[in-house]
Amino acid sequence: MKIVLAQTKFHKANIAKNCEVILQDIENAKTKNVSLIIFPEMATTAGYVGTLTQYSDFEIELNKAFESLKTASKNIDILIGSYNICNNQFRNAILLFQNGEMTHLLNRADTKNYTSKFSHKNTDFEVCFYKNIEQISNSKSDNFIVYGDTPFTINLRNQRIEKLQNIAKSQKIRTIYINNVGAFDNEIFDGGSLIINKNGEVIKELNLFSEEIYLSSNQEDIINKDKNYAEEYLILEALKLAINSYFSTIGARKAVIGLSGGIDSAVVAAVAVLALGAKNVHGILMPSDFSTDHSISDAEILAKNLGMSYDTISIKDAYKSVNNSLDPIWKEKKFDVTEENIQARIRAIFLMAYSNKNGHLVLNTSNKSEASVGYGTLYGDLSGSLSILGDLYKHQVYSLAEFINSEKEIIPQNSITKEPSGELSPNQKDTDSLPEYDILDAILFQHLENRKSGFEIVEMGYNREIVEKILKMIRRNEYKRFQYPPIIKISEFAYTVDRKMPLNWDI
C-alpha cells in the first residue's frame, strides 16, 4: 500500500488555485501507483476564511472543487481537510473521496465524535484532529491519521512528537500526522508531518517550514534519529516563513525598515534579509538631534554586513518645521512626550513615503515587551505592515541576535551590548521609564503567559511597586495594541489573536 503525505503550500481563500494544486499532486501520485493521498486540514482554503463562507460564490467554488475531487478519486482514495456544509454552516471537516463519491467523516467542532473510521485496501484507518488526541483510547484500527490543527508555537514540535509517540506506543497503532506548511495572516503552520510506527518510533518527519510530498511505501525501516532544534532556530525559521507567506500572498517582494542602530531594527533587518534576500530589503537611517554617533555607524555597519541598500534622511529639518508650525498654539512651550512622538511620527512618514513611492512594505520593529507596556509611538514606530518581533520579549530578541551572529558577526556587537535607548530626548535610556528588561520580561511572562495576578507576582518576590506599575501600563495601553500591525504569533499567548481584553476599563 502506497500512501502519499502531501504537505503542500496552499493559497489563502483561493479555492480554484488550491484545487489545481491538489489535482496536480493527485496526478503525480497516480503515476507512482499510490492508493491513498492525504492532504492537510483546510486544504481547499488554506485555513479559516471567516465571513467569506457567507457568500454564495464561496459555496459555488467549493462545490466545483468537490466535483473535481470526486472525478479524480476513481483510481485513488483522497483524504482531505476542507470546509464542508454541516447543519447549514460551513465547518472545518475531514472528507474522504473514494470511488467517485464524497464521504463527510468528521467535524472539528463536534464535541461528541472525536474520531471517524474508513477502510482502505481492507485496512482500517481512523482519523482525528490533533486537539482531540488525548480523548482517544482503545482504537482497534491499524492506522491512525491525525490532522494538525494547531498554529506554530516554540514548543509545539517537541510536544506533538511526544504526544503522538505516546498514542502510537500505548495503543500499538501506526500513526500518521499531517500538517499544513505556510503562514496565514499571522499564524504559522510549521509542517513537520510525521509517520510513527506502532512502537512509538518516528519513522519519518517531513520538512519543517517547507513543502514536502512524501511517498510512504509502508515498508520504512529507517528510524529517524531524534533531531533537536534550538529555540532560536525554530523562531528564525518561523519568522522567515511568515514574512515570505505574507509578502507572496499580496504579491509584494520588497521591504523597507527604519534602522536605528538598536537591536530590534537590526534583528528585523537580518531576518528580512534571510527571508527575502538582501536585494529586496532597504534600510532608512533617520538621525535626529538626539541620535548618537554610534547609532548611525552601527546601522551602517549592519546594512553593509547584510549587503542591503540604505538611505540616510535626517529628520532634523522636518522636526524643526513641525515644531515651528505648532509653536504659536502652545500656551507654554516645554519639551515633553509630544516632541518625542513627533520625531517617531516623522520617521513613520518617511518610511511610509518610501513604501508608497517604491512599493516596499514597512516592517515594524517593536517587540513584545514594548507592546506590553506601550513603549512606542502610535502612528510612529508602532506602524508597519507586519510586526516581526511583536511576539518576542526583549530577551528573546537578544537571543535571536546572538543566534544570527553565531557563525560571524552580522549584527554589530555594539547594537547588542549597548544600553537600549529610544534616543528621542537628551541621553534618554529605556530604563528611565521602564525597569531593567530582565525584570520587566519576567513580570510580563508571569502575567501574560502564566496568567498571574499582581498579588501572585508580588508573592513570588518581585517589588510590589514595579509590578503594579507594569500591570497598569499593560492595561492602559490596550488602545495602542488595538491599532497594532498584525503580529507574527510564535508564543501561546500572542497579542491581538490570543488575548481578548476590554479596550478600556475603569480601574
Add this chain to the structure above:
Amino acid sequence: MKIVLAQTKFHKANIAKNCEVILQDIENAKTKNVSLIIFPEMATTAGYVGTLTQYSDFEIELNKAFESLKTASKNIDILIGSYNICNNQFRNAILLFQNGEMTHLLNRADTKNYTSKFSHKNTDFEVCFYKNIEQISNSKSDNFIVYGDTPFTINLRNQRIEKLQNIAKSQKIRTIYINNVGAFDNEIFDGGSLIINKNGEVIKELNLFSEEIYLSSNQEDIINKDKNYAEEYLILEALKLAINSYFSTIGARKAVIGLSGGIDSAVVAAVAVLALGAKNVHGILMPSDFSTDHSISDAEILAKNLGMSYDTISIKDAYKSVNNSLDPIWKEKKFDVTEENIQARIRAIFLMAYSNKNGHLVLNTSNKSEASVGYGTLYGDLSGSLSILGDLYKHQVYSLAEFINSEKEIIPQNSITKEPSGELSPNQKDTDSLPEYDILDAILFQHLENRKSGFEIVEMGYNREIVEKILKMIRRNEYKRFQYPPIIKISEFAYTVDRKMPLNWDI
C-alpha cells in the same frame, strides 16, 4: 408586589465599583418595600471581559460581590446577570439571590435549557435571554423576564418591542425586558427596558440611552403610546452615548478634531459637541496648498455655530520640509499618492501633538464607505482614538447632518451640498477614484450587509466593471481596517467586530 427594574450604568471590568452601585440600588429599593429587584445582563462586569476571567483576582473579586449580594438578599430577592463559574469556566449567567443564598439559574451559552423558573411571593417567574425568545413556547408561568443581550443596531428597538409583544400576547404572559445602558468598547446597549402586559400592550418603556430605576407596582394601567423615533435620532443618541462612555471610562473629557470643511468632520464635531459640550471640543483647521477658500470658511462657520474653539495651523511649511528631506532619495520626482499621504500624515502629527500636549482625544472622521474601499491614509486621516462614523455609509452621514440641522443651520449648508473632495491634489474630487456615493453605498450595502457576491450584484443591474472594482478595493484594504481605531457599532455588520476576513488573500 413591588418590582424594581434597575437599568443602571455599570463600569467596565470594575466588579468592586459595580457591586457598590448594585448594593446602593438595593438599599434604595428596600426603603420602598420592594420585594424583587432586577439587574441587567453581566451587571457585575459591564459586559464581557475576555481574558481577564483567567486571572485569580477576577474570581476573588467576583466571590466578594456574591457574598455581599447574599447578605443583601435577606429581605429582598435579587435577580442579576453576571459571570458565574460553570464547568470550570466563567459563563454569562442569570443568578438569583434569595434568603441569603445564591441560585444559578441559566447560562447564556446553554443550548439545551433556554429558560429557567423561580418563585417569588408565590408567583412563578421564568427567565430567558433575548437571543432565545423565539425558542420559547407554552410557558405556564405568570411572568416572563427577558434579558437583553444584544448590542444596539438601528432597528433593534422596534424589533424587540414587536417580538416581545408577540410573546406576551401569544402566551398570555406579562413580559419584562431588562437591558443595559451604556457603551462597552464599541458596542452600545441602549436601555429601553420594557414591561408588557399579557395582552401584548407596552405598559412602560424605560429611558432609551440613559439610566432609569423604575418601580413597578404591578398595577400599571397607563398604556404608553407607541413612540416612533427617527433613524437619525437613534443614531445620534447612540453615538453620543458611545462617546460619553468611551471618554468617561478612561477619565478623558476633551476631544480634538481636524476640521476640513467637509461633511464628515463637520458631523463628527457636531456630535462631539452634543455629547461632550462645546467647551470640551477643539477643532484644528489645517489648510494646505490644495485647500480651497470655502473649506476654511466652512470650517470656521461650523466652529462658530457650535461654539467650539479652534486653531488654524497650515501644513504648508511642514509639507515642504518633508518633501525637501525626501527629494534626494527619489529617482524621479513625480507627484503621486505618496505626496497625498504625506499631507494627511502631517495633519495626523498635528492632531496627535495637540492630543499629547493637552490630553484631548483625537476623534476619527472617516465613514463606512471610505473604510470599505480604503479611501483614506493609514496613520493619516484614518487615525484617532475612536471612529465616530466608521459604521455609517456616506448617505447616512448626509442624513445625520440634515437631522442635526433640522431646527437651525449648524453644519454649513455648503459642507452638505458641495462635492466631496480630499483636497490632497489640485481640483481633486472623491469621484476621481470612486463612483458616485449613491452607487457606491448601494453596492457596498448589498455586498456587506446582504452578503451578495459580485455576480449577484451585477444581476441586480449594477455595472459589472464598477462592482468588480469596488469588491477588489474592499478586499485589498483589509490591512487598513486591521489598524483602524475602534468603530462605534450601529449596524448589524460593523467593521472590526462583525466581519472576520482574511487579512490578505490570494485572488
